[in-house]
Amino acid sequence: MTFGHQCGISVVFCLALVVAISGCSNDPFPVHPVSGLVTYKGELLADASIIFIPRDPNGRSAPGLTRHDGTFELMTVGARRLGAMIGDYDVLISKEFPVDAQGRQTTFEAIEEAMAHLPENVSRQPRMVSAIPEKYSDFRSPILQATVKRGQNDFVFDLGN
Numbered sequence: 001m002t003f004g005h006q007c008g009i010s011v012v013f014c015l016a017l018v019v020a021i022s023g024c025s026n027d028p029f030p031v032h033p034v035s036g037l038v039t040y041k042g043e044l045l046a047d048a049s050i051i052f053i054p055r056d057p058n059g060r061s062a063p064g065l066t067r068h069d070g071t072f073e074l075m076t077v078g079a080r081r082l083g084a085m086i087g088d089y090d091v092l093i094s095k096e097f098p099v100d101a102q103g104r105q106t107t108f109e110a111i112e113e114a115m116a117h118l119p120e121n122v123s124r125q126p127r128m129v130s131a132i133p134e135k136y137s138d139f140r141s142p143i144l145q146a147t148v149k150r151g152q153n154d155f156v157f158d159l160g161n
Helices: 004-025 110-115
Strands: 032-041 049-054 062-065 071-073 087-094 096-099 129-130 142-150 154-158
Touching: 087 096, 087 154, 142 154
Parallel strands: 032 154
Antiparallel strands: 032 071, 049 062, 049 087, 087 142, 096 129
């Protein structure tokens, strides 16, 4: 009776292990971890958008956002876990902020409050200004590239002085 009980447990354990393993490979897109660091003028670049755009027409984009310490991780659109597919990518990085009518940096909340008092025929779109050179976010002629390989991928993007 003890033998049968132990066999029952091992069979259940084996079945659970098979289900767990097969679930891991069930991701619709085979991705590999991608992380990194973005700096601008020697400073960590926080709250910047970063996107890896595949050069392969069958690839999928992988966007991310830099944290307060300039680090990022990517997640492929449609994937179930963090990472990007193997391949060559153009990399776009942007960081924008709203400015008021005098061209001073402000918040979206302050703009909404100011616009609440404007006549209906005045545009309510806030004016955005790039905090970094726009060449890093120009999709027509990207200047940053990356190649994602099997395994862990770490990138450093130094956007100059």
